[in-house]
Amino acid sequence: MSRSGEKKGNQGKREKEKQVVNLMIRLYCRKQHSGEKDADGLCEECRRLSEYASRRVDHCPFMETKTFCSNCRVHCYKPEMREKIRQVMRFSGPRMMLYHPVMAVRHVISSAIEKKRMRTGGDCCD
Numbered sequence: 001m002s003r004s005g006e007k008k009g010n011q012g013k014r015e016k017e018k019q020v021v022n023l024m025i026r027l028y029c030r031k032q033h034s035g036e037k038d039a040d041g042l043c044e045e046c047r048r049l050s051e052y053a054s055r056r057v058d059h060c061p062f063m064e065t066k067t068f069c070s071n072c073r074v075h076c077y078k079p080e081m082r083e084k085i086r087q088v089m090r091f092s093g094p095r096m097m098l099y100h101p102v103m104a105v106r107h108v109i110s111s112a113i114e115k116k117r118m119r120t121g122g123d124c125c126d
């Protein structure tokens with residue numbers, strides 16, 4: 001019983017992760033790429049990146065432990081895709097604040113918690 005519950009929660013996390021990555025790629029493509037787009041608003045290159053990213057999320061072995069906005073995903077990407085997703089994140093990351101404030105706020109909160117945790121080691125530096 002608890003086992004299937006765990007699996008379900010994890011699946012939800014994966015879906016959310018995919019959704020966020022997808023949004024970021026879409027935003028990036030809309031602003032950076034011109035030319036033909038599919039029904040999702042992605043050019044062929046970005047569609048491939050999006051599919052690749054989704055597959056990585058599906059197979060990520062760290063899904064249970066990693067935090068929502070962790071950069072862990074870039075480590076299991078192959079170099080070509082890693083470079084692309086880095087560009088996407090650099091571009092879309094700050095803009096998510098404008099387009100999807102709820103997701104962005106969640107990111108800010110988790111970052112703040114992380115920062116606070118790091119600071120508890122001592123108050124000599126800041």
Ligand SMILES: [Zn+2]
Pocket residue numbers: 028029030033042043044045046047
């Ligand atoms: Zn594109």
